Amino acid sequence: MNIPFNKPDIRQEEIESVVEVLKSGWLIQGKYSAQFEEEFCKFAACRHAALVSTCTAGLHLSLMAMDVRAGDEIIVPAQTHAATAHVVELMGATPVFVDVDKHTANTTADRISAAITKKTRGVMVVHMSGIACEMDDIMSVAESKRLFVIEDCAHALGTFYKGKHAGNFGVSGCFSFYPTKHITTGEGGMAITNDEKVFSAIKITRAFGIDTPPELRAKPGVYDVRKLGNNYRLTDFQAAFGLHQLRRFQTGNLAHRKRIARKYIGLLDACRDEVAFNEFMEDCSYFFFPIYIKNKDRDQIMLFLKEKGVGVTVHYATPVPLMSYYRNKYNLKEGMFPNAEYVARKQISLPMQPTLQDNEIEYIVAMLKEKIYG
Numbered sequence: 001m002n003i004p005f006n007k008p009d010i011r012q013e014e015i016e017s018v019v020e021v022l023k024s025g026w027l028i029q030g031k032y033s034a035q036f037e038e039e040f041c042k043f044a045a046c047r048h049a050a051l052v053s054t055c056t057a058g059l060h061l062s063l064m065a066m067d068v069r070a071g072d073e074i075i076v077p078a079q080t081h082a083a084t085a086h087v088v089e090l091m092g093a094t095p096v097f098v099d100v101d102k103h104t105a106n107t108t109a110d111r112i113s114a115a116i117t118k119k120t121r122g123v124m125v126v127h128m129s130g131i132a133c134e135m136d137d138i139m140s141v142a143e144s145k146r147l148f149v150i151e152d153c154a155h156a157l158g159t160f161y162k163g164k165h166a167g168n169f170g171v172s173g174c175f176s177f178y179p180t181k182h183i184t185t186g187e188g189g190m191a192i193t194n195d196e197k198v199f200s201a202i203k204i205t206r207a208f209g210i211d212t213p214p215e216l217r218a219k220p221g222v223y224d225v226r227k228l229g230n231n232y233r234l235t236d237f238q239a240a241f242g243l244h245q246l247r248r249f250q251t252g253n254l255a256h257r258k259r260i261a262r263k264y265i266g267l268l269d270a271c272r273d274e275v276a277f278n279e280f281m282e283d284c285s286y287f288f289f290p291i292y293i294k295n296k297d298r299d300q301i302m303l304f305l306k307e308k309g310v311g312v313t314v315h316y317a318t319p320v321p322l323m324s325y326y327r328n329k330y331n332l333k334e335g336m337f338p339n340a341e342y343v344a345r346k347q348i349s350l351p352m353q354p355t356l357q358d359n360e361i362e363y364i365v366a367m368l369k370e371k372i373y374g
């Protein structure tokens, strides 16, 4: 068998809509971008959504909107993609890494609380693998210290916490449409917010800081730049593509991910002596299915699965503070983030694409068992 890790579900309707936009000649910020933002808002039940070129761009724009400066400290979980910390560095601010929970790989309010200093301005949270962070606790710490929270929702499309979609708790929530994610546009992302000022800042800074978009200019080509900006726009053909992805996610693919999770849990039930995993969570969006290898060598198992045609990966094999750039710059060492290091050593991400069939899930678990018990 050949089962790639999180292969995107791309259909004829996506292909046709891309061709239609290409033929139209209107390639940037057209009707599909507006429609994608509108439908995304409805799905996430947020006030505003801004389409951006990547999740990283959305996170960067969110920090710009909060006017983060050199000398500010921003709390970042140790287990995440480098992007969550990089955007803090790009602002000239300092990422202060905190450990995560061993079972969810999410950071927690008590760890955040312990890392707060006089210089702390904000907190980045990551809803790892689609499991929501404990947002009530985190928001209450943040609010009591007047800190902003930015939600890295790269894993969290379709993730809910107490009935509210992820991304609605902090000043913004940023989603990724990278090919392995819940939905894709190739590269792409969405920044959502319920704050008028943050929305306006994100919209302006995603397009060079220009005050008036082309369609609203009184005279062609005449505009002012009132703030620093970047070019973080997405194309309209990607938006047209993404609309189909979002609609299918809502009408079937999210539910299918949950069916896959239940199937994994059922099949892995007999392996609890060697494999740890979370029980089924209805509010989790299952970006991938994380398992933890208790006693055996994780890397050997991963390599065996790869050899057997199963696309697996690790989220993430090196905690960000232990990557050379951060380790050297901030003098960070092994042993400082024990749970993040445990996740890095023990975790395997099993595939979760919406096209995954029952026989493929059975094969994945059979191969896992063969290596562990064989």
Ligand SMILES: Cc1ncc(COP(=O)(O)O)c(C=O)c1O
Pocket: 054, 055, 056, 057, 080, 081, 083, 084, 126, 152, 154, 155, 175, 176, 177, 178, 188, 189
């Ligand atoms: C937790 C997390 N944050 C941010 C990103 C960056 O997303 P993008 O590639 O859309 O910039 C990723 C990418 O995989 C991620 O996993």
